[in-house]
Amino acid sequence: MISSIYNKFRRITSNHLYFPEIDGIRFVAILLVILFHTHGYFAEKSTGFSYEQKHTGLLNKFLENGDRGVELFFVLSGFILCLPFAQQYLKGGKKMLLKKYYLRRLTRLEPPYFIAMTLIFLVQVMAKTGPLNMLIPHWLASLIYSHDLIYHHTPLITVVAWSLEIEIQFYLVAPFLFRILELPATARRLLLLLAIILIICYQVICPPVFLNITGFAQYFFTGILLADFYVNNTAAAWFNRKWVIPASLLCFIVICYLPLKNPMLPTFQNFITRLSLCLSIGLFYYMILKNSSLRKLFSFRFIPITGGMCYSIYLLHYSIISFAGRFLIKLPSTGHYLADLLLQVTLLCIPVLIISSVFYYFIERPFMSSKWMDMLLKKDKNVS
Secondary structure (H helix, E strand, C coil), rough: HHHHHHHHCCCCCCCCCCCCHHHHHHHHHHHHHHHHHHHHHHHHCCCCCCCHHHHCCCCHHHHHCCCHHHHHHHHHHHHHHHHHHHHHHHHHHCCCCCHHHHHHHHHHHHHHHHHHHHHHHHHHHHHHHCCCHHHHHHHHHHHHHCHHHHCCCCCCCCCHHHHHHHHCCCCCCCHHHHHHHCCCCHHHHHHHHHHHHHHHHHHHCCCCCCCCCCCHHHHHHHHHHHHHHHCCCHHHHHHHHCHHHHHHHHHHHHHHHHHCCCCCHHHHHHHHHHHHHHHHHHHHHHHHCCCCHHHHCCCCCCCHHHHHHHHHHHHHHHHHHHHHHHHCCCCCCCCHHHHHHHHHHHHHHHHHHHHHHHHHHHHHHHHHHCCHHHHHHHHHHHHH
């Protein structure tokens, strides 16, 4: 039975190759994001606790930094999109056709995105969260991934859509950036590292006035660099040792606790912190991908299955938390901050996982098949 459920929910890939450890990485990223928003909801809506209780201590700092999951996703996007191009340029693999690349992005991501955004929009209309003439323009702007470009603030329909707009900006230019892999190894790696450094310098000196790719491009370049090392199997034996396991845990701790949000950081420390986050994520991923024990851990049972649903979870979780939270926050309080926090986070995660699983199975997963359009057209012909 467990095997049957596993196969029914397992991610469908266009090349029929499945790497569960990559979905295991997605699990970590989406878990951090969910924890970030559940903690944020509890901290904002709960009463009877002081500011210090809600925002100090190692646990609160970990939860408040859960939005690092977005940066984890950005690096992973750069890596995954680059892999087939890296195989082409570095190993003489199958040539990637731009038409196929863009069509795959369109048919795989757009239908579930359009459906999710429309469902959330309709729920907001029925809940009367705002005037219809105000909600419609924001909904349309999000559908074309231009909300932040038009309104210069996070999307109104669901705040998490801002990162998807940045993902789309990278998708459009990515194939042209991947041409850097045609250069000799030393030159391309130095250029990628230089690009990361220069982007971070720009962000520190001239912080972007609104959310766009210029504020996060270093993470995509880190993903490209990671793909280069991965395809070339660089130092693979060295990373497949026991010491890598505790080192990966240390790396994860660094990722979660780097003081990226400290507005008082001096310029140079700000630069070092941002650069450290990029390199720590890249190193953390490489340890997982090249260490057999870590691969097994991140491929264990339903960790990759949950990670494989990350797109559905990401699209829906914020709206589910906002809706379910208004009821759960009214539950009797224990009077102990930590107990109430853990209870609320646990309870909020339950509807997120249930509803997202249903959306994933019936909406997102069918669109993972690269042949869904052919099957749909064939079905229409048979009906007619």
